[in-house]
Structure formats: C-alpha cells, structure tokens
Amino acid sequence: MLDIDEIPNPNRLRRLGRVKEKPGIATDMNSMVDMAFLLLTFFMLSTTMYRPRGMELVMPVPDDEQTRTEEVQAVKASQALTLIALPDNKLYYYRGLPEVGGFKPLSYDKKGLRRFLQTFVQETEKPVVLLKPHPECAFENLVILLDEMNINHIGRYAIDRVSEPELTLMRSTGIPVPDL
Amino acid sequence: MRLSALSRPKTPQIDMTPMVDMAFLLVTFFLLATTFKTGEIVWVQMPRSVAGLNLPMTDLLTIFVDKDGRAYLSLTSPQARRAWLQRHAQVNQIQYTEDEYRAFETMSGFGVPSTQLRALLQTPAEERKRFKQTGIPTKVGDKNELADWIILARVTVPRLRVAIKADATTPYKKVEDVIKTLTDINVLRFTLITQPKKLNDDAGY
Numbered sequence: 001m002l003d004i005d006e007i008p009n010p011n012r013l014r015r016l017g018r019v020k021e022k023p024g025i026a027t028d029m030n031s032m033v034d035m036a037f038l039l040l041t042f043f044m045l046s047t048t049m050y051r052p053r054g055m056e057l058v059m060p061v062p063d064d065e066q067t068r069t070e071e072v073q074a075v076k077a078s079q080a081l082t083l084i085a086l087p088d089n090k091l092y093y094y095r096g097l098p099e100v101g102g103f104k105p106l107s108y109d110k111k112g113l114r115r116f117l118q119t120f121v122q123e124t125e126k127p128v129v130l131l132k133p134h135p136e137c138a139f140e141n142l143v144i145l146l147d148e149m150n151i152n153h154i155g156r157y158a159i160d161r162v163s164e165p166e167l168t169l170m171r172s173t174g175i176p177v178p179d180l
Numbered sequence: 181m182r183l184s185a186l187s188r189p190k191t192p193q194i195d196m197t198p199m200v201d202m203a204f205l206l207v208t209f210f211l212l213a214t215t216f217k218t219g220e221i222v223w224v225q226m227p228r229s230v231a232g233l234n235l236p237m238t239d240l241l242t243i244f245v246d247k248d249g250r251a252y253l254s255l256t257s258p259q260a261r262r263a264w265l266q267r268h269a270q271v272n273q274i275q276y277t278e279d280e281y282r283a284f285e286t287m288s289g290f291g292v293p294s295t296q297l298r299a300l301l302q303t304p305a306e307e308r309k310r311f312k313q314t315g316i317p318t319k320v321g322d323k324n325e326l327a328d329w330i331i332l333a334r335v336t337v338p339r340l341r342v343a344i345k346a347d348a349t350t351p352y353k354k355v356e357d358v359i360k361t362l363t364d365i366n367v368l369r370f371t372l373i374t375q376p377k378k379l380n381d382d383a384g385y
Contacts, residue, residue, distance in 0.1 A: 029196050029200060032200065033196060033199070033200055033203065036200060036203035036204055036207055037203055039207045039211075040203055040206050040207045040210065043207060043210030043211055043213075043214055044206075044210055046214060047210050047213050047214045052234075052235040052343070052345075052373050053231065053232055053233060053234060053235065053373070053374065053375070053376055054231060054233055054235055054343055054371040054372050054373040054374055055229055055231030055233060055371065055372050055374060056231075056233050056369065056370075056371055057369070057370055057371065057372055058368060058369050059359065059362075059363050059368045059369075059370075060368070061368065062363050062364065085352075110380070133352040133356075134352065135351065135352055135353035135356065136351050136352070136353065137351070137352050138348060138349050138350065138351065138352070139227060139245075139346045139347065139348060139349070139350040139351070139352055139354075139355045140227035140228075140348035140349065141352070142352055142355070143227040143228075143229050143348075143372060143374060144227070144229070146229070146372070147229040147230055147231060147374075150230070150231060151230060151379065
C-alpha cells in the first residue's frame with residue numbers, strides 16, 4: 001500500500017497496474033508527416049536562393065571624338081586586334097589596321113574565338129582588343145565577346161562603333177555586310 | 181490462447197513529435213525563403229556568361245530591354261518607388277492621387293512614356309498585364325525620358341546600382357542606346373545581367 005504522504009510516481013503506478021492507461025486520442029500522424037515531408041522536399045527543390053548575376057562594365061568617361069581617335073591611334077598596330085561582330089552570329093577579326101585582305105572569319109565557340117585569343121595574348125605584348133559590334137547584331141554576341149575578354153584576362157579592351165570605311169573594306173573583300 | 185495477442189505483435193512505438201516539429205520548421209523556413217519570381221514586367225531571355233558577380237537585392241535599378249528594344253525600368257523596393265514617383269511628380273508638376281502612388285508601389289516596374297503613366301496606374305492590377313507597354317522612350321525631341329527617370333532614381337536612392345537586363349536577341353543598337361543614355365548622365369559603372377554558364381560550355385553557333 002502507498003503511504004499517504006508519498007507522492008505517487010505515475011510510472012510506478014502504471015507498472016503496478018493501479019492506473020489504467022488513458023485511452024487518449026491517438027491521432028495517426030503518418031499522413032501529416034507524409035505531407036510535411038512532401039512540402040519540405042518541394043520547397044527545398046524549388047528554392048534556388050535566386051540572386052541575379054552579371055558582369056560589371058566600366059565605360060570610359062565620354063570625351064570628344066578628337067581625344068578618342070588620338071588614343072586609339074596611340075596603340076601600336078602590332079598590339080591591336082579588332083573583332084567585328086556581324087548579324088547572324090558572324091564574327092570577323094583583323095590585326096592592326098584594316099586592309100583589303102585583312103578580315104578573317106572566326107567562330108564564337110571555344111575552338112575558334114577562345115583558342116585564337118589565347119594565342120593572341122601569348123604572342124603579343126600588351127594586347128589591346130577593340131570590340132566592334134554591328135548595330136544589328138544580337139546583344140548576346142557582345143556579351144560573349146566581353147566574357148571572352150574576362151576569361152582570357154585581357155584587361156585592355158574597348159567597345160567601339162564599327163565604322164563605315166571598315167564595312168566598305170569588308171564588302172570589297174566579298175563579305176556580305178548589312179548597312180549601318 | 182488469445183488470438184488478438186498473436187495477430188498484433190508489439191511494434192516499438194516511436195515518438196514522432198520531434199520529427200514532425202523539425203519537418204514543419206524546415207517547411208516554414210523554405211516557404212519563407214522561397215521568393216517565387218514575382219511577375220517581372222517583361223520576360224527576358226538573358227544571354228549566358230561565366231561572369232559571377234552577385235548583384236545586390238536592394239538599391240538596384242534594372243533597365244530591362246526586351247527583344248524589340250523596348251526599355252522598362254524596375255526599382256527594387258516599394259518605398260523607394262513611391263519616393264521616386266514623388267520626385268517625378270515634383271519635377272514635372274504632376275499631381276498623382278494616393279491610389280496611383282499605391283499602384284506604383286505594387287508594380288515592380290513600368291515601361292511607358294510618362295504621358296501614359298497615369299493611364300497605366302489607373303488600370304486595375306489584374307488588367308495591367310494586358311496594358312500595352314511601349315517602352316520608355318530614349319528620344320523624344322531633345323528629351324530623354326529614360327535618362328530623366330534614372331537621374332531621379334539616383335537622387336532618390338543614394339547608393340543606387342544600375343543593371344541592364346537585355347534579351348540575348350535584342351539588336352545591339354537598342355542596347356547601345358541605353359548604354360549611351362547611361363554614359364551621357366555619367367553612369368559609367370553598371371552591370372549586364374546574365375545567366376550563369378560553365379567555362380567549357382560552348383556558344384555553339
């Protein structure tokens with residue numbers, strides 16, 4: 001028998017069979033757990049922790065045409081490479097100054113453009129690249145060119161407008177170029 | 181012999197409560213962490229690049245350029261958007277109603293000339309998707325509305341970052357217009373938003 005002042009230990013009482021198990025409401029939690037984990041999986045997979053990514057572009061201070069042409073001319077012809085992006089994902093390049101036979105085609109993939117830039121960087125001291133996207137070419141083409149500049153660690157590059165004399169020269173070599 | 185004792189072998193009872201707690205805690209976390217891409221003003225297929233600069237989620241002004249070259253502006257926080265419109269109203273001597281301010285706060289961005297802005301703001305939210313936005317013009321006479329909006333945004337948000345989100349197929353001249361607009365008002369540092377690509381992925385033309 002229990003002493004009066006003894007605090008009844010519920011577990012001991014249960015062992016002794018003195019207290020009947022309360023029926024309680026036994027909820028079947030399985031389906032809830034299923035749901036919870038289903039939702040968990042869904043949100044885990046759908047959360048991308050999305051953050052926009054991009055490439056930084058720093059443009060030169062706009063100045064008058066005069067100083068710019070002087071700067072461009074200050075670059076030695078042997079250092080310079082000009083890439084001209086044409087519509088329909090066509091890419092041409094020339095080294096130094098534009099001349100009739102100087103325009104050569106290039107492909108955007110890594111066997112074309114990237115390998116070419118790698119050798120250009122290796123064999124040129126202080127390489128300078130001029131990117132000249134044609135007004136009608138896709139924006140993506142410019143992004144690829146800028147990207148390749150970063151990949152090949154070409155620090156000195158500039159985005160410039162493709163000029164009419166260049167296009168005339170290209171046309172005379174038989175490259176179809178849309179008008180500006 | 182009692183049959184019931186045989187047919188129901190004693191299974192160990194596992195207390196599932198803590199597990200359920202954990203599961204719901206995690207559900208709640210992911211539920212709150214998920215930002216379902218809320219309706220961007222215009223869908224843009226971004227070009228891909230290996231560049232990995234993370235953009236801030238606040239104080240960011242994004243210039244969308246869709247594939248037809250229409251420009252849209254989007255500023256990140258609603259409070260900043262309200263202040264932005266207030267400045268615009270102040271400069272251009274326009275009075276906007278409280279409802280119109282509230283509409284501007286809820287819209288992530290817009291792409292209409294300022295003459296049509298009021299009409300856009302008065303369109304009920306559910307019909308706004310069908311409102312034909314013609315883009316913010318860069319050349320109206322000698323005025324460049326896009327530049328004006330960007331200047332106002334820079335005044336409103338001191339630490340503003342500017343990003344261009346242009347479609348991969350947008351003709352370069354349209355993007356050039358936007359870049360020219362930026363350099364003309366001395367925004368010389370900005371970001372081109374791209375989607376990530378692996379170094380060895382090919383453009384594949």
